[in-house]
Amino acid sequence: MFGNPAKALRIGRLLWVAAALIAWVPGLRAQSIETRAPYVIMIDSDTNTVLLEKNSDKPVPPASLSKLMTLEVIFQALEEGRLGLDDLFHISENAWRKGGAPSRGSTMFAKLNSDVALSDLLRGIIVQSGNDACIAIAEGMAGTEEAFATLLNVRAREIELTNSNFRNSTGLPETDHYMSVRDMAKLARHIIRTYPEYYKYFAEPEFTWNNIRQFNRNPLLREAPGADGLKTGHIQESGYGLVGSTLRDGQRIILAMTGLNSIRQRADEARKLIDWAYRAFEQITVFEVGQTVGEARVYGGDKRWVKLQGDGAIKILLPRAARRRMTAHIVYNGPVLAPIEQGQRVAELRVRVEEGGVNLAVPLYSAEHIGQGRLHQRALDAALDLLTRWW
Numbered sequence: 001m002f003g004n005p006a007k008a009l010r011i012g013r014l015l016w017v018a019a020a021l022i023a024w025v026p027g028l029r030a031q032s033i034e035t036r037a038p039y040v041i042m043i044d045s046d047t048n049t050v051l052l053e054k055n056s057d058k059p060v061p062p063a064s065l066s067k068l069m070t071l072e073v074i075f076q077a078l079e080e081g082r083l084g085l086d087d088l089f090h091i092s093e094n095a096w097r098k099g100g101a102p103s104r105g106s107t108m109f110a111k112l113n114s115d116v117a118l119s120d121l122l123r124g125i126i127v128q129s130g131n132d133a134c135i136a137i138a139e140g141m142a143g144t145e146e147a148f149a150t151l152l153n154v155r156a157r158e159i160e161l162t163n164s165n166f167r168n169s170t171g172l173p174e175t176d177h178y179m180s181v182r183d184m185a186k187l188a189r190h191i192i193r194t195y196p197e198y199y200k201y202f203a204e205p206e207f208t209w210n211n212i213r214q215f216n217r218n219p220l221l222r223e224a225p226g227a228d229g230l231k232t233g234h235i236q237e238s239g240y241g242l243v244g245s246t247l248r249d250g251q252r253i254i255l256a257m258t259g260l261n262s263i264r265q266r267a268d269e270a271r272k273l274i275d276w277a278y279r280a281f282e283q284i285t286v287f288e289v290g291q292t293v294g295e296a297r298v299y300g301g302d303k304r305w306v307k308l309q310g311d312g313a314i315k316i317l318l319p320r321a322a323r324r325r326m327t328a329h330i331v332y333n334g335p336v337l338a339p340i341e342q343g344q345r346v347a348e349l350r351v352r353v354e355e356g357g358v359n360l361a362v363p364l365y366s367a368e369h370i371g372q373g374r375l376h377q378r379a380l381d382a383a384l385d386l387l388t389r390w391w
Helices: 063-079 093-099 118-126 131-142 145-158 181-194 196-203 263-280 375-390
Strands: 039-044 049-054 088-090 115-117 206-209 212-215 227-235 239-248 251-260 281-287 294-299 305-309 314-319 326-331 345-353 357-366
Touching (some): 039 263, 049 314, 063 118, 063 131, 063 181, 063 196, 063 227, 063 239, 063 251, 088 118, 088 131, 093 131, 115 118, 118 131, 131 145, 181 196, 181 227, 227 263, 251 263, 263 281, 294 326, 294 345, 305 345
Antiparallel strands (some): 039 049, 088 115, 281 314, 294 305, 305 357, 326 345, 345 357
16 A cells, blocks of 8 residues: 555655644645634644634634633643742732623633632633633733733744734733634644643533532533543634543544534534544554664765654554545755764654645654764765766
């Protein structure tokens, strides 16, 4: 089925295609499906393949879905040791009035002037969508919510959210506070892969605080097998939205959508799209972890070729109804100048499905250290390079 990919393309002076190392692979053709969601994207987490999208780059008010960005900044601070789960945050009058019981919005019902541990505030955000918890953390980390919004935007740029802007920690309506559903899905994938220790909070079905029991609003946790996160959101300006993730038989699908008309419609559409994705596509492992994918030509090294491998297993997603012959090529700007460190990014593997275009493009890394060659080896390589250029 696969066109002997281990026999990699060995051609000197191949040039990089600037758009080849894509973070989002074009959607593959499969049986079509209609959705009532006006803004939607669905991806396979392992391969980053887009399975379905509609208006995926248009900025929309994200409502509580933007709390995922607030959580990312908190998780990063925990990972770096700048925060601890036992740290206490004060519930100020601003947090209480704007996000607590008096606000009549989403709240964990934290008491005015109380001090709450970060571990409880995280559950207040994730399970209960508490605006009071968000504001308390924002004030505790940055002094004001406005200053915290600056942290959100700086971090969003660092993780390459290209169509998002944040003005507060909660997602409450505010001018110039927006995200695209593509950025929502990208952020969800980043959280799942980067913070597994904290991602587990998203699967908790309920949380009780101040003697008030609230249930997780994510309908996928109750209605979709394998669901383990992430978040819902709703404001009048954007309708009902959801960012959800499911894991079935080792395959993770991430869905981001918004603009639905009701809680029930949101739940029905999410379940329908997730089930369709698992039915319509199959995941194939092209190369296992640590398996040599091919080789790249070396210039001036103590070896003529360097072995290449992926960062983990290399997988591709195919429509079940359209499995065709696959071919693979290694593309790089070479020969590659020695010395080469083990783990250095050297090339790119492009996998194509017949008549389907580029389906997968992933970076390849050196599987070994290549030292600088002796003088006569470098001289021979220079002569060969000259002949290649002339030819």
